[in-house]
Amino acid sequence: MYGKAPSGSFANRPSSRAGLGSSWGNIRGTTGVPPQTGRLGARPTTKMGLGFQVMDRPMTQQGLGGIKGSNQVRGRMIQDRTFFMSELRHKVSLVTNEINKLNNEINVIEKENENYDAFEKKVDQSANELRELQGQLGDLNTLVDKLNVDTDLEDIERLYNQIKIKNQRENNILNDIFTQRQQKENLIRDMEKKIEEERKQAEEQLKKLDADKLNEYYSFKEQNAQYIAEIQQKDQMINELNEKEKTLRENLEKNQLKLKAYENFMKINELKEKKEALEEDISSIESKNGPEERERLLQKVKEDNVEISGMERKITDLEEQISKCKERLSQLDMDIDPHQGEKNSKYEELLKRDKDMQAFIDSFDSKKNELVEKTNQIQTQIAESLEKLSSLSKRDIPSYTGASGLKELKEDLQFKQKEMKNSENTADALIIERNQRLQDLEKVNQLESKLNFELTSLKNKIEKLNEDMEKIKNIDELKKSTEEQKKKNKADRQGLREFRDSLKQEVAGLSTIYDGKKAQLQENETFAQLGAFEQKLRYQESNNFHLKEYIQTKTLESNYQAISQEILQSLEECNGQILKLMSIPPSC
């Protein structure tokens, strides 16, 4: 029935390698439970193994496992009684070991439990210790704070004393309260005792009473209890109703209309109550209807009459006063009248005018019509008379033109026209002449100014001439002066010539010196070198300049920014125009 032991073990080993046994191994390691179930599961091997492998392993190893599983099965195919017996024994031993282990564990746990109580006690102790230590720590902390703040010892002592005193006081108070409490408790005990005594007394009395009375008493007691219950119920009801009322009131306050309605309702209730009261009165009166009532009524009537008469008197007084006031008013009116008279007259005049104007306006249309008619008539008359006149004149004219007067008139006209032309010609000639004269006048004026100018210049000349004449008068002096000047000039000339000669000499000397120095310079080597260097420098500078020029021109040439800006601007314009075109909706 079962296979060999060694083959089984072999079968287990490769399976573990293949990944099937890995789950077994794990189970053994952790729990130590015998793998009986595992063995049952291992029999179908490949299927179970496949299930685990899919979960645990990557695909490449799975195939191998599957193949090796077949090997296992082959190992177990050799089933032997001895093999399974040995296997069983082995497992039993494993189980016993496991049981021992568990027992040991249980023992350990029990010991631990025993220890637990001790530990709890210890915990309490250590907690107490902790508290104490914490208190100490707090004290020390405060001390450190004080030290840090540099408070004086005296201050701390003072504080300590204060706190001590406070503590004492509070202790005293506490003691007082404690004593009071004791007293109260004593009192309460006394009271309770008394109550008990009374109860006892009451019970004794009850016992003393008869059976009937006892029954009665009990019934009363029951009733009392019932009443108390009822009262409680009613109280509850009242409370509920009160709450309801409150809620309703709140609702009412929210709604004004309802509030008014409520008020009105209240009034109605009051009025109803009054009405009821009055009705009751009436009924009482009716019921009584005695002579007393009559007398009372009579008295009231009398009183009322007296009052009425008083009122009437007052009314008469007031009427008199009113009449007086009216008189005064009329007098005042009289006083005012004269002033008003003028105004009235004016007003009346205005009224009259107004009436006149009104009449005029009313009659305006008719009058206008009349006048229009009249003018029309007159126009027609005039037209008629004009026609008549024209007819008359027509009759007269041919009689006048028929004669030779016309020709005469024409001749006259021609003659006069000729004369007219002549006169016009003469007028033109005269105008031209006048213009000529005017021009002449202007010329004359100009001449006059010129003459004046000439005159002044001539006068100046005359003055000059006169001065010269005076000079010429003493010719000898003049001659002398001229001779002197001549002499002076000659002397000057000679002096200057000499000076010039000397200067020339000096210049010649200086030039010789200059030439000498120049020659010296030319001979000097450093000068020559300097000259050469200067020439070199000049050459370099010119090179430098040209290079700079070249660079600048090139930079200018390569300066694309102006062009780029132009292009950008034109681009923007183009874009703007395109946008405009786009923004205009197509006509179709």
Place this chain on the structure above:
Amino acid sequence: MATKSLTNKLILRAKCVLLGNPAVGKSAITQLFHSDGSQFSKNYSMTIHSEVYIKPVNIPDTSVTIELFIYDLGCHEIFQDYIPKYIEDATLFAFVFDVTNNDSFKNLTKWIQMVRKVTGKKVIPGVLIGNKIDLSLRRSVSVQHAEEFANSYGFEYFETSALSNTDIEDPFHFLANMCHSNYEEQLKEFIKDSQTLI
């Protein structure tokens, strides 16, 4: 300033010094002016120490001729030590800068300070010349800017171009006129003083 009368013609002589950064065109301007626009060297040749040109300028409506002794100084750094000697007895100054070169414009103050230091005068009789206006593309100093600068120092501002020979003579004529008017004023003052002395 010396005077010399020859057959009714009055000749005044004045020393005019050109100053400004190297390579701004001082020599070009002076050569052009001296040769009446016929001489213009296209190649740059640095001026060593100085070149002196004598150019007579006629003052219109008068019989006065001003002989300008134009000192074209080499303003390279090497010669800066000599410049004060040339400036010492000069009567007219022309400060030249390159309108395409901002440094040359900025350096003008340095030159002006130098002249002030040497002559000891606050008001310098001179003109400001902006050269190379033909290079309008490369221009970096605006007319307004230069005019403001010139006004702040009391100079007249001229723009020239030696290459295209435009307005080269204007600044020199202006200097000559200035010299003449100065002379006239001094003469008048002298006459007045002499009259008061007599």
